[in-house]
Amino acid sequence: MSNWTHIVGHQWAVEMLANGLVNDRLGHAYLITGPEQVGKTTLARTFAQALNCEASEPERPCGHCRPCKLIAIDRHPDVKLITPELSGRGKLTLKIETIRQLQQDLNLSAYEARYKVAILERFDAATVGAANAFLKTLEEPPGKVVLLLTATDADMLLPTIASRCRTLNLRPLPTDLIEQSLATRWQVPAEKAMLLAHLADGRLGWAIQAAExxxxxxxxxxxxxxxxxxxxxxxxxxxxxxxxxxxxxxxxxxxxxxxxxxxxxxxxxxxxxxxxxxxxxxxxxxxxxxxxxxxxxxxxxxxxxxxxxxxxxxxxxxxxxxxxxxxxxxxxxxxxxxx
Structure with a gap:
């Protein structure tokens, strides 16, 4: 478990994913929900590292091997990060063309990874056509493929999408935990760390961004x-x-x-x-x-x-x-x- 420690909070979700990996009880699709910048993509990316880490249990993810390093910077050939595009009026949209391209990629054999992984950020931004197209992949996933969807709220997705995923609902972090993490891990001065922790509304990602x-x-x-x-x-x-x-x-x-x-x-x-x-x-x-x-x-x-x-x-x-x-x-x- 120690190698998941760079994730602040959400301990129950970390334990669920880590135990599934250790006991070989993996799902083919996970839906990680919660407020913006609460840590959904960080958790998904760390899980992708754990799935493909070259270290032995219980060291995975080690953070130092080639797969861990490449996944950390979204450069691994077998781990795709899919993000919505900004369309008119600044609205985020995940288009059907993007989903079809991903489906083609997932049907190909992995280059070097143990598992091919797709992280689909803000899946609540998917068009109806994109969501329906992706449903086929959820129903009949290729072998050794793990799908990780993030969204602010499961209710914003088609019920047929949410029902085919294991859902992890991340909650806002306590203010004191954010303040402590800013001060110790990111060396933010105490007064500024306290202000940012209160302004963050439970979102560590926002606090880190505002500190930088x-x-x-x-x-x-x-x-x-x-x-x-x-x-x-x-x-x-x-x-x-x-x-x-x-x-x-x-x-x-x-x-x-x-x-x-x-x-x-x-x-x-x-x-x-x-x-x-x-x-x-x-x-x-x-x-x-x-x-x-x-x-x-x-x-x-x-x-x-x-x-x-x-x-x-x-x-x-x-x-x-x-x-x-x-x-x-x-x-x-x-x-x-x-x-």
Whole structure:
């Protein structure tokens, strides 16, 4: 088991896969579900290494042999990583042509591996045609082939696809585990590790990416600044901000998700006044702003703002008028009290 230790958390899933390998009770298809960047592909890739590692049990995967090294960088000829393509409006799509090409590859003999493996990321992005085409491979898989599908939710797949896979549902990781891992494995400074762990919402992959890419936190700072500007402004300033933000529609989903997390924190503080809940917050660096607002605004004001932010996200996903959605949202947010 020790050679799976670079996987943080998800111990039950690791044990299930490792035991299946040791006891020669492998399935031909696995569906790994869970939130984005929670570790689904990392688990799938490590399992592919274990399947083809040249070391003996219980050392697999060793991480040092040729198959392990090639699989780690997605360069092994017998281990395919299939990812959806970005189509119009930035939507991810897994096309039937990609599935048919994969099926041809899987029907060929392996070059050097013990098992041919296909890792299909975000299979919930597959078109109906692609999913139906892949169903034949799930029903009649070639010998010595293991299929590893990932998706955010099994319910987003065709029932006939999910029912033919062994499902592993990965859950968000505890905040303290992410914080500890960032500090010890990735040498992230303690204060930054704590902030990223709270912002990560259980997604270690996001936290690692944000630790390595400064622009992620910079973007969040800009998003929070826009929110503060809105809350400090009167109607004219808010309409001007709505106009400005509407000119950058691609940035709005992430911006509104950041705002949503801020309002959730405020809701938590408002409903649990007097209790020590600061460690449960997402936006730890905003607590000095949040605490006074939690008492200054009513529960109705805060709840209305939270719900309207959620509604705005839903409306934008359905191609509503961007500026109108933002104007309606900013008019619901509490206005500053006139002095």
């Amino acid at each position: 890419d400064e622009t992620i936190l910079q973007t969040r700072t800009e998003q929070i600044t826009h929110l503060h500007d809105a809350l400090a402004g009167r109607r004219v300033q808010r309409f001007a901000l709505a106009d400005k933000l509407a000119r950058q529609p691609d940035t709005l989903p992430n911006l509104l998700k950041t705002w949503l997390s801020w309002w959730r924190d405020l809701t938590l503080l408002n409903q649990r006044q007097g209790q020590s809940i600061s460690l449960m917050l997402t936006n730890m660096d905003e607590i000095e702003r949040l605490e006074p607002l939690a008492t200054a605004w009513s529960e109705q004001q805060i709840t209305a703002s939270l719900n309207q932010t959620n509604l705005a996200l839903w409306q934008l996903e359905r191609n509503a008028n961007t500026r109108l959605v933002l104007e309606n949202l900013l008019l619901v947010y509490p206005f500053p009290k006139l002095v």
